[in-house]
Amino acid sequence: MKVLIVDDEPLARRELRRLLAMHSWVEIVGEARDIEEARERVEALHPAVVFLDVQMPGGTGFDLLEQLDRPPRVIFTTAYDRYAVKAFEVNALDYLLKPIEPERLAVALDKIRTIVQPMASSTGEAVPLDQLFVRDGPRCWFVPLNQVAVFTAEGNCVRLHWGKARPLLARSLLALEAKLDSRRFFRANRRQILNLAFIESVEAGARGRLHVQLMDGPEVEISRRQARIFRKRTTV
Amino acid sequence: MSPAPGVALTFDRAVADSAMRRSLLIYWALQLAAWGFCFWWQARGEVIFASAPGWKAATLWGGFSLQGLVLTEGLRRLSKRQAWLELPSGVLLLRLAASVFIITCIAYAASLALSAALYGDPIDPMLQSFYRKLAPSIRLFNEFLRVLTVYLAWIGAYFSLAMIRHRHQAEVRQLKLSEALQAAELSLLKSQLNPHFLFNALNSVRALIADEPTKAQDAVTQLARTLRYTLACGGEELVTLARELEMVEDYLALESLRLADRLQVFRDLEPVALEASIPVMLLQVLVENAIKHGIAPLKVGGTVRIAARVTRAGLLVEVENPRGPQCVQALHEGLGLRNSTRRLSLLFGSRASLELDLADPVRAVARLRLPR
Numbered sequence: 375m376k377v378l379i380v381d382d383e384p385l386a387r388r389e390l391r392r393l394l395a396m397h398s399w400v401e402i403v404g405e406a407r408d409i410e411e412a413r414e415r416v417e418a419l420h421p422a423v424v425f426l427d428v429q430m431p432g433g434t435g436f437d438l439l440e441q442l443d444r445p446p447r448v449i450f451t452t453a454y455d456r457y458a459v460k461a462f463e464v465n466a467l468d469y470l471l472k473p474i475e476p477e478r479l480a481v482a483l484d485k486i487r488t489i490v491q492p493m494a495s496s497t498g499e500a501v502p503l504d505q506l507f508v509r510d511g512p513r514c515w516f517v518p519l520n521q522v523a524v525f526t527a528e529g530n531c532v533r534l535h536w537g538k539a540r541p542l543l544a545r546s547l548l549a550l551e552a553k554l555d556s557r558r559f560f561r562a563n564r565r566q567i568l569n570l571a572f573i574e575s576v577e578a579g580a581r582g583r584l585h586v587q588l589m590d591g592p593e594v595e596i597s598r599r600q601a602r603i604f605r606k607r608t609t610v
Numbered sequence: 611m612s613p614a615p616g617v618a619l620t621f622d623r624a625v626a627d628s629a630m631r632r633s634l635l636i637y638w639a640l641q642l643a644a645w646g647f648c649f650w651w652q653a654r655g656e657v658i659f660a661s662a663p664g665w666k667a668a669t670l671w672g673g674f675s676l677q678g679l680v681l682t683e684g685l686r687r688l689s690k691r692q693a694w695l696e697l698p699s700g701v702l703l704l705r706l707a708a709s710v711f712i713i714t715c716i717a718y719a720a721s722l723a724l725s726a727a728l729y730g731d732p733i734d735p736m737l738q739s740f741y742r743k744l745a746p747s748i749r750l751f752n753e754f755l756r757v758l759t760v761y762l763a764w765i766g767a768y769f770s771l772a773m774i775r776h777r778h779q780a781e782v783r784q785l786k787l788s789e790a791l792q793a794a795e796l797s798l799l800k801s802q803l804n805p806h807f808l809f810n811a812l813n814s815v816r817a818l819i820a821d822e823p824t825k826a827q828d829a830v831t832q833l834a835r836t837l838r839y840t841l842a843c844g845g846e847e848l849v850t851l852a853r854e855l856e857m858v859e860d861y862l863a864l865e866s867l868r869l870a871d872r873l874q875v876f877r878d879l880e881p882v883a884l885e886a887s888i889p890v891m892l893l894q895v896l897v898e899n900a901i902k903h904g905i906a907p908l909k910v911g912g913t914v915r916i917a918a919r920v921t922r923a924g925l926l927v928e929v930e931n932p933r934g935p936q937c938v939q940a941l942h943e944g945l946g947l948r949n950s951t952r953r954l955s956l957l958f959g960s961r962a963s964l965e966l967d968l969a970d971p972v973r974a975v976a977r978l979r980l981p982r
Contacts, residue, residue, distance in 0.1 A: 385813070429906070431907050453805075473815075
């Protein structure tokens, strides 16, 4: 498993390297000292997991994730950052407190192995986007895409309908659409993309439009133009 | 510091107890003297002016005085139990007026009855001789006024004295309370070590142990000294700049481990300044701020300049750091500096100052001025 270490402190990087050396299946593909370097390395090296320090020159680890089109799996490392850690308790992403305990690291690696290993067989780039990093105000989430019912454009941003949460993603709907798996997501109209797995019922509307009821989600209208494509796809 | 409040409390209580005993003693002395004088003066008057038999005069005025003593003591106890002095002044005045009226009526009735029993006339013979020209009803009214005057005087005197004492005690309590609050606030404001620093330092040490054990040993020593200084500083407010700098040097050495070549330090210290006093942990806060907001956010790091000199006004300490374009002013006015400013004003009033000079767009200077 390819990992990248992102930390501005040389000693902290050295320490993490030593700790990771105990796990032979982990391959450290590189290190980065700041946000910019980290972005370059992630895009060039496609690590499966990034060990990410929260506080760094040039921005926080959250800033990095926001800049990445395909956020990798992340294990946060922090000395004492209650707030940062709290922000991530939302969906139980892993974090390690420095000085890192070897046992705690082993647990985190085991957990990540069960998630990453099934995907490791296919090459890194071919894997479709399966999660988004969303920061909305003080809170951050890794949002699994298969749990999002519908994406709605709001100005230049996209509102996610994800369970009870409605986080706002700072991307355009068009940019997001390009990255989504077209077998699972469908552009319903100018403003919305829906998750096909969430469709509960479809009803014909006026002038060739379709009304789609989503599971614990809103009703979405499919425009006439898109309805034709929708019919073609669903009848095939 | 911890046993002090308890000690202070028992001490205060002992002082308060002895003060209360003394004032009670004074009260009884005055009370006995006043009613004793009343008895002696009136009984003597009655014997001299009305040629009344001694035992009759003594019985009448002894009764009157003894009754006065009992009634006023009763009033005093009642007012204590119900804490009349805490009442709003309007309510207190109303109660006092009612007390005067009720007590006067009781005393008036009793003295009329006693006089009637002894002399066969409700008005005693001495007053009879004074009131000779008045109609009997006016005599009775005059007698009422006389009793009223006695109790009005007593209640007026007692409660005004008690009120003055009460006010004074409240003021003292208020003063002590605000002193205690200030002390508590000072110890709260005194900066503790930032946990972020602590855990990062421990992480550095852990990294050093295998490859560079000597450096690791040094780091542990420095960390121990830094911790000891922060823990010990609970007791004192002021230390010499030299002592504070020793701690800051340890702190800087630990931060250098972490930041490596990104942190440089330039010292510009006048030897006389080293003997000056400075609030404990204050320079540390300034240096920590300089690193946290100045050096750490910069990829290339920079130089922290620590300068101290003695001017005519007193000690001047400056901590200067570079700042990046993204480092906004608001970031700089963090909790650390705000607490330090508050601490200075508690310790020195307006004679000390701490300012953050952001005139230069790429540098920030924290400037601390302390009186001699």
